[in-house]
Amino acid sequence: MSKPNSGRPLVRKVKFLLDKDKEAADELKQKTRAEKARAEKLRNEEMLCAGGDADPRNIRNRRRPRRRHHHDDPTAEQQVVQQYEQQHAQLLDQDPDHQMLYNIFQKLEMAEQIALHRLARLLPDVCSAHWRSTCRKLDFRVLTEELPEPNQRNYLLGQMAEHYRYVYFVAHRLQENLNALESAGVKSLNSVQRVELLLLEGEETLPLERIQETPLTADTEAGGDAKPKGMAQWPLHALPKLMRNVKRMKAQCDVQVHFIEHFAQLELLILYGSISQTALTGIFERCQKLERLFLKFNDRNYNQNLSLKSIRKSTKLRDLSVPVALFNRQKEMLMELRQLHLLELTHCEKDVPLTIECMRFVLNQKADTIEQVQLDCKCFAKKHINWMQDVGLERCSRLRGLVLVNCIFGNREICQLTLPCVQKYIALIGCKDIKEYQVLDMVRRCSGLSELYLIDCPQLTWKMLQGLYRIRRGENISYPLTVVLGQCPTLRTDYQSMYSNYWCFKLAYLKIERIQGESRPIEDIQIFFYQNTPQDKNLKPALKKGSTQN
Amino acid sequence: MSNRGKKGKSRSKEFELNSSDSETDKYDTILVGNILKKLTIQEQAFITQKYKKVPKSLIALWKKIYSRLELGKMQWQLRGENLHCFLKLMRVHFQSVQFRCEQLQEELNILEKAGIEELPKVSSCVIYRGNNVEWEKNANFQQWPFHALPKLLINLRDLEIFSPIYACFIDQFKKLETLKIHEGISKSAVKAIMESDLPLQTLHFYSKRLHILRGISNRTRLENLMLNVNTFQKSREEIVQLPNLLDIQIYDTTDPEETLQALIFMVDRSNIIMKRFRLNCGFMFHSEGLKQLNLKKCSALHELHLVNCQFDYEDMAKLNLPVSQSYAAFFNCPDLTDIQLLDFYKSCPNLKQFILGSCPQLTGELLHNIFKVRCDENYKQAFTFMIDDCPILLNSYQENEKYWERKTSVLKVEFLRADVAPAHYVHFYFHKYNPES
Numbered sequence: 001m002s003k004p005n006s007g008r009p010l011v012r013k014v015k016f017l018l019d020k021d022k023e024a025a026d027e028l029k030q031k032t033r034a035e036k037a038r039a040e041k042l043r044n045e046e047m048l049c050a051g052g053d054a055d056p057r058n059i060r061n062r063r064r065p066r067r068r069h070h071h072d073d074p075t076a077e078q079q080v081v082q083q084y085e086q087q088h089a090q091l092l093d094q095d096p097d098h099q100m101l102y103n104i105f106q107k108l109e110m111a112e113q114i115a116l117h118r119l120a121r122l123l124p125d126v127c128s129a130h131w132r133s134t135c136r137k138l139d140f141r142v143l144t145e146e147l148p149e150p151n152q153r154n155y156l157l158g159q160m161a162e163h164y165r166y167v168y169f170v171a172h173r174l175q176e177n178l179n180a181l182e183s184a185g186v187k188s189l190n191s192v193q194r195v196e197l198l199l200l201e202g203e204e205t206l207p208l209e210r211i212q213e214t215p216l217t218a219d220t221e222a223g224g225d226a227k228p229k230g231m232a233q234w235p236l237h238a239l240p241k242l243m244r245n246v247k248r249m250k251a252q253c254d255v256q257v258h259f260i261e262h263f264a265q266l267e268l269l270i271l272y273g274s275i276s277q278t279a280l281t282g283i284f285e286r287c288q289k290l291e292r293l294f295l296k297f298n299d300r301n302y303n304q305n306l307s308l309k310s311i312r313k314s315t316k317l318r319d320l321s322v323p324v325a326l327f328n329r330q331k332e333m334l335m336e337l338r339q340l341h342l343l344e345l346t347h348c349e350k351d352v353p354l355t356i357e358c359m360r361f362v363l364n365q366k367a368d369t370i371e372q373v374q375l376d377c378k379c380f381a382k383k384h385i386n387w388m389q390d391v392g393l394e395r396c397s398r399l400r401g402l403v404l405v406n407c408i409f410g411n412r413e414i415c416q417l418t419l420p421c422v423q424k425y426i427a428l429i430g431c432k433d434i435k436e437y438q439v440l441d442m443v444r445r446c447s448g449l450s451e452l453y454l455i456d457c458p459q460l461t462w463k464m465l466q467g468l469y470r471i472r473r474g475e476n477i478s479y480p481l482t483v484v485l486g487q488c489p490t491l492r493t494d495y496q497s498m499y500s501n502y503w504c505f506k507l508a509y510l511k512i513e514r515i516q517g518e519s520r521p522i523e524d525i526q527i528f529f530y531q532n533t534p535q536d537k538n539l540k541p542a543l544k545k546g547s548t549q550n
Numbered sequence: 551m552s553n554r555g556k557k558g559k560s561r562s563k564e565f566e567l568n569s570s571d572s573e574t575d576k577y578d579t580i581l582v583g584n585i586l587k588k589l590t591i592q593e594q595a596f597i598t599q600k601y602k603k604v605p606k607s608l609i610a611l612w613k614k615i616y617s618r619l620e621l622g623k624m625q626w627q628l629r630g631e632n633l634h635c636f637l638k639l640m641r642v643h644f645q646s647v648q649f650r651c652e653q654l655q656e657e658l659n660i661l662e663k664a665g666i667e668e669l670p671k672v673s674s675c676v677i678y679r680g681n682n683v684e685w686e687k688n689a690n691f692q693q694w695p696f697h698a699l700p701k702l703l704i705n706l707r708d709l710e711i712f713s714p715i716y717a718c719f720i721d722q723f724k725k726l727e728t729l730k731i732h733e734g735i736s737k738s739a740v741k742a743i744m745e746s747d748l749p750l751q752t753l754h755f756y757s758k759r760l761h762i763l764r765g766i767s768n769r770t771r772l773e774n775l776m777l778n779v780n781t782f783q784k785s786r787e788e789i790v791q792l793p794n795l796l797d798i799q800i801y802d803t804t805d806p807e808e809t810l811q812a813l814i815f816m817v818d819r820s821n822i823i824m825k826r827f828r829l830n831c832g833f834m835f836h837s838e839g840l841k842q843l844n845l846k847k848c849s850a851l852h853e854l855h856l857v858n859c860q861f862d863y864e865d866m867a868k869l870n871l872p873v874s875q876s877y878a879a880f881f882n883c884p885d886l887t888d889i890q891l892l893d894f895y896k897s898c899p900n901l902k903q904f905i906l907g908s909c910p911q912l913t914g915e916l917l918h919n920i921f922k923v924r925c926d927e928n929y930k931q932a933f934t935f936m937i938d939d940c941p942i943l944l945n946s947y948q949e950n951e952k953y954w955e956r957k958t959s960v961l962k963v964e965f966l967r968a969d970v971a972p973a974h975y976v977h978f979y980f981h982k983y984n985p986e987s
Binding site for chain 2: 105147
């Protein structure tokens, strides 16, 4: 490094021996200090360019002369340097940025601090890379907590705008959320594939009383009708332009405006709040890629005249979830949908006879194309124990899987219950009163059964296992019956205690396994149909993998 | 600027230039990534926005925390390349340094490996010794590393050494003002110090060894001196010639005769300039010593401070105590009586305050008597007692507290503050030398 010429010192150094001359020496030093300061200032002003940060450059310049003269006594020059360093240090202390930086540094060990000193220039790139791998989710529920400073928030949003995959908006604060994005200069969130419009805890959609007061017509104009205080709808218009590539959407709020139909790539839509008729029609007509539609609102409260009339236009729709009442109104049309794979009926407990009637209707039309049925039988509990007979479930001739949750069997024989003949597996979850003889009857009825899932059925004992073995031995089938247990500790311990002596020889007929992982609880009624494509031989029930709601 | 050779791998630069660079880049990226992972999102956003300020900020923080270099402790936190990096960055910011004398060589090695030749801002240095009990047996530990210190610490002002010194290196510090030596020091080293032109102001010898301080009168800037009696006796003629001497402490008063002789000499020569005198009379067997000291000659004394003193019920006037002081303190004087103090009070016209600690024979009579005498004369200021651990006196005061509260214009009683402690040694304070007087 070449040594810069900082100019001759303005004063020579003189040594003083006697005390009384010290004051004179101090005065002289002060004078020279002042002169030196002036000279330095002039020099530095020349070197300053417009708009630059003067301070660091000054210090840098002044450090250079210091290094050269360190052998001498503190000359006037050095004292000037010291003075400026002190001032600089004071300024530094008062700067709030440095305070915050100090707080951050306290979290690091010394070795890391050294590394940071050396590599500070890498921070922006590394940070962006880090965020891209960890912060794929933009969650407006926590954004203001995590980043209260707007400066930092805007920085993060600006950096990550193109990389976010999931966005969660707060429905009632959508306007604020969009403001935050705009002030960060974010024009588009192109990578977002999943968006959710969420309600925070305690927020409701429209209150029930209000709905019944205002008279509604089938084709209310979006945004223009006298809907009572709900969520502001107009910010929703901005969403499709913001996020063009959204594939999955979930909305807990009410939707009245036509915005969802502009999501051209939409494949999955879940609605927890109400939706206006025109919006729904628009979705059917425009969202050509829509494959799965879940309307999870309670139809009783909302829009009793909602019609799914354009559903035929949605050619790719495979999975559909509707409240029972809505289904009831449109059942003929829905049954004509050829490509329907999953039909889910929700809110069954509100009107159980209606549910049974609808199920019977479905079976009337399509009994032989039903592949799998999953039912939460809680709603059938007291008055409709004979639901299976009422529905006529035995008409399902090609049923591969049957899942019964919270089913009450009473003390009846299975043949009385008209259980269908299930080809692959039966799952009994939470059936608190099922007894061994009932299970055995089931297995006897469904010869060739491959898997039996028993979860939380407390009344079963090891005698059932014996019975199962005997049945299977009598049937002479090439594969064993796999019994998968969950929450049945006594059965399991019984099996394991006798395993080495007895059960391991019977593996050809009976195998016991344990359920793996947690499974989502099954609610409502799901009916799976065979597609026109060849059957999927590896159909597994919704227990091991996720269920229909993704 | 960046330390590329950190992993110690030998790189053939011709062939591997690109790959080695990208390797270190990757490593660096991972390092920074690990650091970022420790921070919350808010901190990450903040530090990334302000990344340009980070290096300066770090140095400012280190300046605050590590203005003292202690290599022993530093090594727990940093090793190898990191330590060198830190030392280089902070080289010009360290203001004091602490070495351990057994590991001095290693510590100097570390500094050298880090490429540090000087620590220009270091103004104070302490060289500690370890807790090695067998100290004397290992007395032949290395002295030669000491020679490197003057070049390293060019601006050193304050040096304190806890190990014995045989090498002559102290005289090489051009700016040394304070020197404190806790163990022994060889004659040649002392000679070198005395003959050099160090601007010494404070010189303390803490050990019991005898040091020959010939030539000390050349140390004209010396203001503060601490030595044991033997050393004092050997060089006392020269010591009293020191023009700027303000403060001299003499300890190790085991030999009463010697000590007394030394004190008599000192009082003799410097009685007019004595400002404060603190004496621990433990070495004296009886008050005869006080008589011989003849402190009466100290006409400019402000403060007298006597500890562990025996008065033997003598008449205070016979003890030749000084009369000019404004403050008198008596600590741990088991036979000091009210009458003696009263006499003493009467003989000192300038007295403003008594400081009394652990004088059991004093009673409330003292207060009454002094009050009476005080009332007769017209003084503007109240006389103050500061008392600690004089049970009878304090009891009496507290019983009559209401009475005494009304008399605070004449007499005040306070409890002794913690910062007034009894002297351990003999301590002379002199008035500042004013050539015009």
